[in-house]
Amino acid sequence: MRPQLFRAPLAPIPAFPREGKEQRQRAPLGYPRRVNSFAISSLLPVVLLIAAGYLAGRRRWIGGSAVKDLSNLIFLLLAPALLFRAMSTVHVEQLSLKPVAAYFIASGLLFAGTMALRGFNRTAAVIALANTYSNTVMIGIVLVDLAYGDAGMVVLLTLISLHSLVLLTSATVVLELAVAREQAAAGGVQTRSMGRTVSRALRNAIIHPVPLPIIAGLLFAQTGWTMPEVIDKPIQLLGQAFGPVALVMVGITLALTPIGRHWRGALAQALVKNLLHPLLVAAIGWLLGVRGIPLTVMVVAAALPIGANVFLFSQRYRTAEDLVTASVAVSTVLALGTLTLVMLCVRWLP
Numbered sequence: 001m002r003p004q005l006f007r008a009p010l011a012p013i014p015a016f017p018r019e020g021k022e023q024r025q026r027a028p029l030g031y032p033r034r035v036n037s038f039a040i041s042s043l044l045p046v047v048l049l050i051a052a053g054y055l056a057g058r059r060r061w062i063g064g065s066a067v068k069d070l071s072n073l074i075f076l077l078l079a080p081a082l083l084f085r086a087m088s089t090v091h092v093e094q095l096s097l098k099p100v101a102a103y104f105i106a107s108g109l110l111f112a113g114t115m116a117l118r119g120f121n122r123t124a125a126v127i128a129l130a131n132t133y134s135n136t137v138m139i140g141i142v143l144v145d146l147a148y149g150d151a152g153m154v155v156l157l158t159l160i161s162l163h164s165l166v167l168l169t170s171a172t173v174v175l176e177l178a179v180a181r182e183q184a185a186a187g188g189v190q191t192r193s194m195g196r197t198v199s200r201a202l203r204n205a206i207i208h209p210v211p212l213p214i215i216a217g218l219l220f221a222q223t224g225w226t227m228p229e230v231i232d233k234p235i236q237l238l239g240q241a242f243g244p245v246a247l248v249m250v251g252i253t254l255a256l257t258p259i260g261r262h263w264r265g266a267l268a269q270a271l272v273k274n275l276l277h278p279l280l281v282a283a284i285g286w287l288l289g290v291r292g293i294p295l296t297v298m299v300v301a302a303a304l305p306i307g308a309n310v311f312l313f314s315q316r317y318r319t320a321e322d323l324v325t326a327s328v329a330v331s332t333v334l335a336l337g338t339l340t341l342v343m344l345c346v347r348w349l350p
Contacts, residue, residue, distance in 0.1 A: 053251020071315045080213035082239030087217030090161040099294035102285035107132040122319040129171045134304035155297040169211040246308035253325045266326035274338040278303035296346045303342040305331035
């Protein structure tokens with residue numbers, strides 16, 4: 001039998017009361033303390049992995065010359081393995097898409113708003129991705145499982161199955177278009193035709209280490225085949241290495257980055273991601289009629305800190321690297337407080 005994707009079975013934890021005014025009023029007195037414990041237990045390993053990388057960088061166990069090679073290892077090998085395997089069991093017809101639609105509509109509005117404020121360029125695209133891309137796997141799975149049980153996990157795994165496909169593929173298309181535009185401007189020539197520019201950008205976006213394994217995994221899932229154990233296990237191990245190695249890489253880069261001059265920008269990024277993003281998701285979800293556990297999980301997912309993939313995109317496209325590195329770290333640490341606050345507030349959503 002194929003190994004279970006994303007998580008090992010955990011002892012069931014009863015979901016907290018979600019429906020009805022009376023139930024909300026009768027919520028356990030220990031709820032805030034339990035929520036705080038869940039948030040800290042989920043975020044602390046992430047903080048410690050970044051700290052371990054920071055120590056390795058400060059001690060020069062891994063020098064600056066190795067950063068590019070590590071980035072290529074993560075981006076070209078570990079991430080594709082994780083993304084392919086994540087999508088290889090997704091059957092589109094089984095997904096409940098209304099809550100996820102609320103999440104992506106809100107994310108799209110925030111992404112577009114960031115691009116409108118900063119202009120159409122690589123830096124704006126990476127910053128927009130940082131404002132909308134959550135750490136749904138490393139932090140979200142543990143947190144939602146502990147706080148909302150199996151009902152919450154069904155909703156979260158639906159989001160996870162499409163999270164990278166929608167956000168990373170869209171960001172890749174925008175980035176490739178921005179690169180093509182910048183190259184045309186730098187060459188002093190006008191783009192020959194919008195059609196050719198879009199076609200080239202789409203080709204580069206598909207033949208790319210992120211969208212390609214996502215699409216391949218999704219196509220494989222629709223065949224109904226089962227991956228042979230001898231192939232599936234190595235892919236699983238490579239995918240499991242992605243999160244820890246990527247976060248250690250963030251710490252190494254952080255040690256080599258003068259964060260002092262970026263702390264204001266990083267704090268602004270963290271506040272947009274940790275607070276504004278979930279607020280938008282809550283508003284859009286409510287307007288679409290999403291209620292209860294589905295809305296709660298979408299809002300909590302939006303409140304998760306910036307995912308490590310954003311850091312890899314900044315490295316890949318060589319833009320805003322210092323700011324994004326600092327933002328990932330600040331967002332993760334700040335989430336110890338902001339995520340707890342959001343989880344307390346979502347209990348009172350209508």
